[in-house]
Amino acid sequence: MSSQDTSHTENLPEEQGKGAVATHDNPFADPGMPPHEHRIQDIDAKAAARTERTIALLFVISMLSTVAFIASYVAFPVDKIVYVWPIGHVSALNFSLGITLGLALFCIGAGVVHWSRTLMSDVEMVQDRHPVSADEDVRAQAYEDFRIGAEESGFGRRKLARNTLFGAVALVPLSGLVLLRDLGPMPEDKLRHTKWAKGKRLMNQNTMQPLRPEDIAVGSLTFAMPEGMSEEDHDFQVQIAKAALMIVRIQPDNIKDKQELDWSHDGIVAFSKICTHVGCPISLYEQQTHHVLCPCHQSTFDLADGGRVIFGPAGHALPQLQITVNKEGYLEAMGDFAEPVGPAYWERG
Structure with a gap:
């Protein structure tokens, strides 16, 4: 011992x-x-x-x-x-x-x-x-x-x-x-990508028909989604929550942001429909001021000035989708959004 x-x-x-x-x-x-x-x-x-x-x-x-x-x-x-x-x-x-x-x-x-x-x-x-x-x-x-x-x-x-x-x-x-x-699996870079890609036509979300420039009148608001998506898809709700698009037609002389003008076609501009505050769908458009209002927390964006925030708690402008017209005369995307859609997160550059 x-x-x-x-x-x-x-x-x-x-x-x-x-x-x-x-x-x-x-x-x-x-x-x-x-x-x-x-x-x-x-x-x-x-x-x-x-x-x-x-x-x-x-x-x-x-x-x-x-x-x-x-x-x-x-x-x-x-x-x-x-x-x-x-x-x-x-x-x-x-x-x-x-x-x-x-x-x-x-x-x-x-x-x-x-x-x-x-x-x-x-x-x-x-x-x-x-x-x-x-x-x-x-x-x-x-x-x-x-x-x-x-x-x-x-x-x-x-x-x-x-x-x-x-x-x-x-x-x-x-x-x-x-x-x-x-x-669940790691998101990797999935938050940065949507179903939009170069050459995908803009489909009217109500009629499911491809959109032509003449289908969109000045001052109107149209909702669109990427070609190839269907409500029957098992992940439709997940994908549309990122890819939902709103299209308005503004007189080119009223567009203030140069990039927005370059990414549009004859005054037709396409922005993400998802509010950058908490992800609510934006649906209220005022054609005289070109402002859109999020109904959840009243964040207001100017679609004639790059979708920037002019009021409310949203911290980022609405991402814009660059569009053009293909040989058949349909509106199509030039690629995906240049930045993540919806609410800001820590990887946003």
């Missing part, structure tokens, strides 16, 4: 085990604490070493369980069903995740409890209650008691148990990180 263990057993409080004796006048006297009984780990260094190895084994099992949790998350598909007796048919993914994560957490808890019950100091100290506000001497004694308790816990001396505990606790949070996969 080490010198620290010896000093621990030799310096036990003498008062432990002593108390008042019951008498006729005081039959319910406090008998005091029972005599302290040493554990096998306190008197046998080999037993203490075996216990430390057991604790370390629990922490190692926890680490392996965390690794198995991550491996199960990658290996099992969501729709795989297996038969587990006596439960029955269950999801292989859910079952493996539950078993491995539960085992990882259980082994950490069991290891810590076993450590505290077998290797840390178990001497019970009795102290009279005192006022909440302590004086300097009491605070100094508290700090000293904490220091002694830290030494007696063996946390610095039991390196095998301590290091495996650190490893188990460090690995367990990884279980939560891999669960982020369920939030």
